[in-house]
Amino acid sequence: xxxxxxxxxxxxxxxxxxxxxxxxxxxxxxxxxxxxxxxxxxxxxxxxxxxxxxxxxxxxxxxxxxxxxxxxxxxxxxxxxxxxxxxxxxxxxxxxxxxxxxxxxxxxxxxxxxxxxxxxxxxxxxxxxxxxxxxxxxxxxxxxxxxxxxxxxxxxxxxxxxxxxxxxxxxxxxxxxxxxxxxxxxxxxxxxxxxxxxxxxxxxxxxxxxxxxxxxxxxxxxxxxxxxxxxxxxxxxxxxxxxxxxxxxxxxxxxxxxxxxxxxxxxxxxxxxxxxxxxxxxxxxxxxxxxxxxxxxxxxxxxxxxxxxxxxxxxxxxxxxxxxxxxxxxxxxxxxxxxxxxxxxxxxxxxxxxxxxxxxxxxxxxxxxxxxxxxxxxxxxxxxxxxxxxxxxxxxxxxxxxxxxxxxxxxxxxxxxxxxxxxxxxxxxxxxxxxxxxxxxxxxxxxxxxxxxxxxxxxxxxxxxxxxxxxxxxxxxxxxx
Amino acid sequence: xxxxxxxxxxxxxxxxxxxxxxxxxxxxxxxxxxxxxxxxxxxxxxxxxxxxxxxxxxxxxxxxxxxxxxxxxxxxxxxxxxxxxxxxxxxxxxxxxxxxxxxxxxxxxxxxxxxxxxxxxxxxxxxxxxxxxxxxxxxxxxxxxxxxxxxxxxxxxxxxxxxxxxxxxxxxxxxxxxxxxxxxxxxxxxxxxxxxxxxxxxxxxxxxxxxxxxx
Numbered sequence: 001x002x003x004x005x006x007x008x009x010x011x012x013x014x015x016x017x018x019x020x021x022x023x024x025x026x027x028x029x030x031x032x033x034x035x036x037x038x039x040x041x042x043x044x045x046x047x048x049x050x051x052x053x054x055x056x057x058x059x060x061x062x063x064x065x066x067x068x069x070x071x072x073x074x075x076x077x078x079x080x081x082x083x084x085x086x087x088x089x090x091x092x093x094x095x096x097x098x099x100x101x102x103x104x105x106x107x108x109x110x111x112x113x114x115x116x117x118x119x120x121x122x123x124x125x126x127x128x129x130x131x132x133x134x135x136x137x138x139x140x141x142x143x144x145x146x147x148x149x150x151x152x153x154x155x156x157x158x159x160x161x162x163x164x165x166x167x168x169x170x171x172x173x174x175x176x177x178x179x180x181x182x183x184x185x186x187x188x189x190x191x192x193x194x195x196x197x198x199x200x201x202x203x204x205x206x207x208x209x210x211x212x213x214x215x216x217x218x219x220x221x222x223x224x225x226x227x228x229x230x231x232x233x234x235x236x237x238x239x240x241x242x243x244x245x246x247x248x249x250x251x252x253x254x255x256x257x258x259x260x261x262x263x264x265x266x267x268x269x270x271x272x273x274x275x276x277x278x279x280x281x282x283x284x285x286x287x288x289x290x291x292x293x294x295x296x297x298x299x300x301x302x303x304x305x306x307x308x309x310x311x312x313x314x315x316x317x318x319x320x321x322x323x324x325x326x327x328x329x330x331x332x333x334x335x336x337x338x339x340x341x342x343x344x345x346x347x348x349x350x351x352x353x354x355x356x357x358x359x360x361x362x363x364x365x366x367x368x369x370x371x372x373x374x375x376x377x378x379x380x381x382x383x384x385x386x387x388x389x390x391x392x393x394x395x396x397x398x399x400x401x402x403x404x405x406x407x408x409x410x411x412x413x414x415x416x417x418x419x420x421x422x423x424x425x426x427x428x429x430x431x432x433x434x435x436x437x438x439x440x441x442x443x444x445x446x447x448x449x450x451x452x453x454x455x456x457x458x459x460x461x462x463x464x465x466x467x468x469x470x471x472x473x474x475x476x477x478x479x480x481x
Numbered sequence: 482x483x484x485x486x487x488x489x490x491x492x493x494x495x496x497x498x499x500x501x502x503x504x505x506x507x508x509x510x511x512x513x514x515x516x517x518x519x520x521x522x523x524x525x526x527x528x529x530x531x532x533x534x535x536x537x538x539x540x541x542x543x544x545x546x547x548x549x550x551x552x553x554x555x556x557x558x559x560x561x562x563x564x565x566x567x568x569x570x571x572x573x574x575x576x577x578x579x580x581x582x583x584x585x586x587x588x589x590x591x592x593x594x595x596x597x598x599x600x601x602x603x604x605x606x607x608x609x610x611x612x613x614x615x616x617x618x619x620x621x622x623x624x625x626x627x628x629x630x631x632x633x634x635x636x637x638x639x640x641x642x643x644x645x646x647x648x649x650x651x652x653x654x655x656x657x658x659x660x661x662x663x664x665x666x667x668x669x670x671x672x673x674x675x676x677x678x679x680x681x682x683x684x685x686x687x688x689x690x691x692x693x694x695x696x
Contacts, residue, residue: 104634152635201584233542234587278540280681281588282663354634 001087001136006094007377010340012299013292019300022241026248027064034061035204035253039211045260060253067252070259076305078266080223081193084168084454089136091268092307096337096375097136098368099172100129101314101349103356104145109441112320114355117144125348126166128358128444130453134368135347135361138163140174140197143348143356153480157182157471161464164190168454172197175213177480182471184220189463190456196224197270200250202235214254218261225309226254227270231283232293234276240292247273248300255306268342271297272311285315285352286328295339307342314345315352321360321437325350330367337371362440366417373415384409419443483514487522490554494526497546503553509561516561520600523554527598531683541591544682548594555597571602573625573693576618578606580639585632588662591682592628599686612643619647619656626692628685630662637664641673657692661685
């Protein structure tokens with residue numbers, strides 16, 4: 001998958017000196033304040049490599065030279081294998097990919113109330129995502145957190161299996177109660193990579209299951225991202241740069257451990273720092289402060305040479321597919337893109353991770369298309385400058401619509417949205433005064449009527465079933481089913 | 482002079498100054514000012530901030546800041562009340578905690594602080610609390626109210642579990658149950674058989690007061 005290649009210098013809002021100050025402050029936090037790792041084997045690995053470990057409070061202090069060495073070991077770009085080679089990814093460098101978002105539930109498009117998805121809605125959601133041009137990979141538990149009839153603890157493995165079966169695009173997966181054991185097995189069965197996800201717990205803490213997941217993914221050779229997402233003013237400083245320091249320290253600590261376990265491990269840095277809504281205490285999705293944080297994050301991690309991921313555009317604070325949703329996602333996505341992020345999670349999410357809907361994913365695909373087209377910029381060549389043509393056409397009555405140059409270049413210069421209302425006013429009246437939301441609903445029906453994703457082979461499908469069975473046994477023995 | 486001391490106490494709350502709060506509370510005791518008057522000043526100041534929060538003038542950092550001053554004012558005042566043999570009757574005992582599997586604490590900590598400042602005794606259990614522990618604590622302290630928080634849709638069902646355990650132990654009627662947290666709604670609270678739901682900490686305190694019959 002080509003993704004979008006950024007063709008200009010990325011937006012930077014801090015000077016090199018300011019970035020250096022922040023970088024040094026993160027190193028100080030790692031070396032002096034330290035990070036709590038609630039995992040004996042993790043503490044052993046860090047201690048063996050020169051970190052100061054206080055076993056009583058599980059606090060690790062990581063020296064600056066070890067940080068710098070481990071950051072150097074992170075590959076600045078790497079290949080990720082999909083089920084279908086045309087969907088392989090090359091993460092890092094100047095490439096931007098879009099990742100489909102996820103939701104606990106689906107949402108009714110009339111009442112805007114949420115409810116559990118059915119299995120058939122899950123398959124439909126995946127069909128739509130399989131088709132959308134600007135969805136390059138899928139997030140953990142995308143589209144929904146399990147579907148009806150699945151026990152709580154089996155939701156992640158069942159969703160991994162559903163994605164294996166109904167799409168050939170790369171998927172990312174979360175770690176919930178050792179689910180990564182089975183996610184890794186399913187990926188091996190199908191012969192593709194699976195992207196892991198490990199979250200730190202701000203401030204400055206890694207819980208046991210997160211560290212266990214780092215070990216499992218690194219030892220299995222699976223690429224994964226270490227991400228963190230403090231609430232600014234609640235689990236991180238309220239100042240954007242303050243939360244940049246804590247966020248960086250949290251992510252770096254995870255990447256250091258990954259590189260100590262297996263040097264050269266494919267990792268990238270994930271950011272979902274969100275402002276705190278000071279009325280409700282909830283994350284303020286769509287807030288502009290989130291973009292300030294993301295833009296600075298991208299600048300710093302580009303300096304480290306590690307690919308980046310942003311959670312910010314995934315979620316608007318709106319509970320509907322509406323104006324607020326459009327502007328929050330649009331503004332957040334474009335700022336992340338022009339400041340050079342590698343992956344933007346966006347399609348389909350409605351209000352945090354509360355809900356997903358394929359219609360949202362379809363309108364988001366147009367945002368992704370616009371943003372992607374923008375960052376590919378323009379070529380400045382003799383042909384695009386078109387000076388000869390300008391001379392030829394001259395002033396009025398000359399015009400450009402009938403020229404070969406126009407026929408050749410207009411598609412390249414423009415992104416044509418799939419579902420935006422682009423009609424003239426009289427046409428719009430004549431065709432029923434439809435909005436983008438209505439066109440998106442129509443597009444969903446068309447996709448569902450026509451598209452069949454490439455299915456797994458019989459053997460692969462059988463193996464997936466075996467692994468799910470194994471997972472059920474594992475959780476039964478633990479008393480979780 | 483006494484009025485001045487009480488004014489300074491109020492100012493400490495208004496300015497979120499924990500040190501000044503403790504100082505002026507100590508001065509209340511030194512100057513032998515009626516500790517009940519100090520408690521009234523505190524309650525009034527906290528209510529003003531709570532009302533301001535509802536109006537959108539004050540925000541969470543203000544609520545928490547005020548609650549922390551209240552925490553510093555209460556010990557010397559309550560000690561003095563005890564010494565005078567006039568232990569202020571607690572409005573009631575609340576057992577508060579975040580349910581099993583959930584580690585979010587900011588909300589319930591704020592509820593506990595505001596409830597204490599409003600005259601309740603609060604037993605704070607912390608986070609990731611199993612149903613058995615809620616029940617044992619309710620029995621031990623003969624609690625009047627159980628306040629449970631859940632921030633995740635996956636942990637919200639734990640609130641129902643606790644209520645069921647209470648029913649099984651024939652304790653359900655002994656406590657009024659308030660639920661809250663990001664994952665909780667009025668409908669959910671009704672479905673699981675809670676007595677009430679509040680979306681914010683100040684509204685939680687109002688709910689507790691309604692439980693005990695105070696407007």
